[in-house]
Amino acid sequence: MLRLRAAQEADCDIILQLITELAEYEQLRAEVVADRAALQSALCAPSPRVFCTLAEWQNSLEDTSTAGFALWFYNFSTFKGRHGIYLEDLFVRPEFRGRGIGRALLQSLAQRCMTEGLARLEWAVLDWNRPALDFYAGLGAQALTQWVPHRVTGEALAQLAAQATHASPSRPQS
Amino acid sequence: MLRLRAAQEADCDIILQLITELAEYEQLRAEVVADRAALQSALCAPSPRVFCTLAEWQNSLEDTSTAGFALWFYNFSTFKGRHGIYLEDLFVRPEFRGRGIGRALLQSLAQRCMTEGLARLEWAVLDWNRPALDFYAGLGAQALTQWVPHRVTGEALAQLAAQATHASPSRPQS
Numbered sequence: 001m002l003r004l005r006a007a008q009e010a011d012c013d014i015i016l017q018l019i020t021e022l023a024e025y026e027q028l029r030a031e032v033v034a035d036r037a038a039l040q041s042a043l044c045a046p047s048p049r050v051f052c053t054l055a056e057w058q059n060s061l062e063d064t065s066t067a068g069f070a071l072w073f074y075n076f077s078t079f080k081g082r083h084g085i086y087l088e089d090l091f092v093r094p095e096f097r098g099r100g101i102g103r104a105l106l107q108s109l110a111q112r113c114m115t116e117g118l119a120r121l122e123w124a125v126l127d128w129n130r131p132a133l134d135f136y137a138g139l140g141a142q143a144l145t146q147w148v149p150h151r152v153t154g155e156a157l158a159q160l161a162a163q164a165t166h167a168s169p170s171r172p173q174s
Numbered sequence: 175m176l177r178l179r180a181a182q183e184a185d186c187d188i189i190l191q192l193i194t195e196l197a198e199y200e201q202l203r204a205e206v207v208a209d210r211a212a213l214q215s216a217l218c219a220p221s222p223r224v225f226c227t228l229a230e231w232q233n234s235l236e237d238t239s240t241a242g243f244a245l246w247f248y249n250f251s252t253f254k255g256r257h258g259i260y261l262e263d264l265f266v267r268p269e270f271r272g273r274g275i276g277r278a279l280l281q282s283l284a285q286r287c288m289t290e291g292l293a294r295l296e297w298a299v300l301d302w303n304r305p306a307l308d309f310y311a312g313l314g315a316q317a318l319t320q321w322v323p324h325r326v327t328g329e330a331l332a333q334l335a336a337q338a339t340h341a342s343p344s345r346p347q348s
Contacts, residue, residue, distance in 0.1 A: 019252050019253065022252070023253060028253065031253045032253045033253065033254055033255065034251075034252065034253060034254060034255025034256075035255060038254075038255030038256060039255050042250065042255070042256070042257065047221035049223065049248045049250070049257060050248075050250040050257070071250070071252055073247075073248070073249060073250050074223045074224075074247065075247060075249075075260065075262070076216065076223070076224040076245070076247050076262055077208075077262075078193050078196070078208065078245055078262055078263045079193065079197060079202065079205045079206045079207065079208060080207055080208060080212075081193075081207065081208025081209060081212035081213050081216070082208075082212060082216070083216060083223060083224070086249065086260075088249070088250055088251075088252055089252045103337075104338070104339070106334065107334055107335065107337050107338035107339075108338055110326065110331055110334035110335035110338065111335040111338040113331055113335065114331070114332060114335040119327065120325050120326065120327035120331060121325070121326045121327070121331060121334075122323060122324060122325045122326075123323075123324050124321040124322060124323050124324065125321070125322050125324055126320050126321060126322075127319075127320050127321070127322050128320070133322070136324050139326065139330070139334055140326055140329075140330025140331075140333060140334060141324045141325060141326045141330070142324065142325050142326075142327075143322050143323075143324055144322070144323040144324065144325055145301075145322055146300050146301050146302070147298040147299070147300060147301070147323050148298060148299050148300075148301050148307070148317050148318070148319055149296060149297075149298050149317075149318040149321050149323065150296060150297050150298065150299055150310050150315045150316065150317055150318065151294050151295070151296045151315060151316050151318055152284065152294065152295045152296075152313065152314055152315045152316075153293065153294035153295070153316075155314075156313070156314030156315070157284050157287055157288070157294060157295060157314075158288060159314060160280065160281055160284035160295075160313055160314060161281065161284035161285040161287065161288040163277075163281050164278070164281035164282055164284065164285040165278070165281075
C-alpha cells in the first residue's frame, strides 16, 4: 500500500540516498555534491523554499520501505499573476516501479495546485527519454518544445557577476 | 543613468503595466489575467516566493523613468543541494533598449548568486529568438537543448488532481 507524506528533518539522510540513486541511474553520480547539512538547511528552513514529498510502500505496519520522492518548489507565472509548482526531481526506485507511484506523486502535486489555487504544474524531461515523454503526454502535459532552458553557472556565473556595475538590490526577506 | 532596485508594494501598478507591455510585445496580451491584487499578494507576502527588480533610468533627480524589470524566484538543484535563481521574465521597454539594461539586470542576479552562495542562474528562451540566443551565449550561458519543459494546466490539471487517490501531504509552512 502506497503512502505519500511531506518529508521531515529526520528524512534528510534517506532523501540524500535517493538523490544519489537517481544520479547513479542517470550516470551522473559525480555531479552530486549535496550533503545532509545542505539539504537540511534548505528543506527545514523557517520559511522553506523547497519541499520534498516521500513515497513509502507499506507491506504491513512493521514493514515500510521508502519507494521514491518528489522534490519541488513554487514558481510563478507573470501573465497569470499566480504561483505554480515546479517539479525539480521525481524518482521511483527501480524495484518499486510499475505500481503507479510516479503517477501518484504527480497527482498529489496536481491536487495541491487545485487546493492552493496554483496556475500550473511544470517540470522538464530529457528529449531522448521516450517512455517518459509518452507517459507525460498521456497525463495531459504539454511539451513546451519552443522553450530552450538556459543556465549560467561556475566560472561564467562568477564572471557575469564581476561585471555588475550597479548597486545590487537589497536581499529578499527570508 | 541606470538604477536597479528591489520593487516595493507601491510599484505593483507599474509592474503590471510592464507585464502588459511585455505581453503585447509577444502578441500574447490575451493571456494576461494578472491583476494588481494578485501581484501584490505574491510580491509583498510576509515570506515572498517571488521577487521583482526594477530598472529605472534617471535623466536627472527629477526625471526618472521605469525602463524595465526582472521577475525571479529561487529554484533548487538537487545534485548541488543548493538554491539557484530562476529568471521568469526580463523586459526592457523598447525606447530604453541598447543601453545595457537587460545585461545589467542579469549581472545583478548573477551577483546575487555569488553573494548568497547560489548554484546557478537559469531562464528559458524561445527557440526562434535568435538575437536573444546569441546574446545569452555571449554571456557564457549554456543552452540546455536536451531538456524539454513540460506543463499541465487548466482542465488537464484538474483531471490529474481528481485522479489522486492518496492523502495529500500537508500544506507547506508559509
